[in-house]
Amino acid sequence: MICRGCASSDTVRVLDLGRTPAADYFPPHRSIVDPAESAHPLAMELCRRCGLAQLAGDDTTPEEPRGVEPQALRDQAAAAVEAVAESGFLNGDSVIEFGSPHGGSWLPLLGERGFRPPLPGHPASVVLDCFGAMHEPDQQAVFRERACATHVDGVLLIQFHSLAAIVTHGQWNALRHGHCAYYSLTALQQMLTDVGMSLSYAWEFDLYGGTVLVAARHGVRSDTSHTVRRILAAEHALGVCEPRTIRHLQQAADGHVSSLRTWLATMAGRGKRVYAYGAASRAVALFSRAGVDHRVLCAVADASRAKQGRRMPGTDVPIISPAQLLADDPDVVLLTVADLLPEVQSQFPGLTGKWVVDIADGDGPNADPALTHGRQQPGWNKLRTYPAV
Ligand SMILES: [Zn+2]
Secondary structure: OOOOOOOOOOEEEEEEEEEEOOOOOOOEOOOOOOHHHHOEEEEEEEEOOOOOEEEOOOOOOOOOOOOOOOHHHHHHHHHHHHHHHHOOOOOOOEEEEEOOOOOOOOHHHHHHOOOEOOOOOOOEEEEEEEOOHHHOOOHHHHHHHHHHHEEEEEEEEEEEEOHHHHHHOOOHHHOOOOOOEEOOHHHHHHHHHHOOEEEEEEEEEOHHHOEEEEEEEEOOOOOOOHHHHHHHHHHHHHOOOOHHHHOHHHHHHHHHHHHHHHHHHHHHHOOOOEEEEOOOHHHHHHHHHOOOOOOOOOOEEOOOOOOOOEEOOOOOOEEEOHHHHHHHOOOEEEEOOHHHHHHHHHHOHHHOOOEEEOOOOOOOOOOOOOOOOOOOOOOOEEHHHOOOO
């Protein structure tokens, strides 16, 4: 393929999930499970020239987002804006945001600090991109556009789920249709250089197992922060731009799918009624690859009303409301998004002791402490260890 970041044709396949359902199309509950529904190729390519990991192709049509913004994301946004302000990067008075189709905006937080949209056609002193850029098929255009929107003395803030974290934690199901780019700081630095910008500062957050927020400014600069240099060095040590490093995700995918299948079969064999919480896009490829059906997984609960009454793509597993989940009194609840745990634990005290968190094992290559974050929390089991129930 032609690289989305630098137009080189020197790309190599690093993860191939075969044919999967589109991650954002949830068919009505009682509809027939049509094989065509699960026939969309899903693969990741790595560019050997610029190092950008990217979606190979995408024959799906984006659907109207149906998700609910988790509290974890809102909390992180507040923490991020606070950190940026403390480091002295919130100067000027105008702001432009390139949003994510999944929703969530930092504009209210900037508004509280006196930032307003600039006059139409004018650049802003602060330009925000929180999980937005990754959705654009043309990555060269993305960075040109954001550079243009940033005032000559302004700052461009880009937040992304780090490829180093994806690889280190074996988060193979970060790969999904509609997500065109998977950034390392190394590849991001190259794309910013291509549009005349450079990295000034970076902040790290535990969100999704490793989220990075960077501040970029126009020109070639010598004031690159220690954090930027440290992350780049850790990525280099990990080999984040090398195909053999990213290929560990293939083993992670195959291992994850087979552990889920085994665990669900074991639970069903013991007569346990297993439910899941979170009809998240990342659960779509997992459930469909594992061949999950309603005999081993009764239902998936989700807070989004738009998903309730539908089913998980490629499976006959219905999506129900959290109230229905409580009424059904499940034996075990598999949480598909680990970041939701504190939220669901406090929201549903009746489910205490029933949570099993589906989390990648951190069994990637060279699990560098600089790139991994403490993930294990007391009070729950992770799926990969086959918890006894
Ligand atoms: Zn490239």
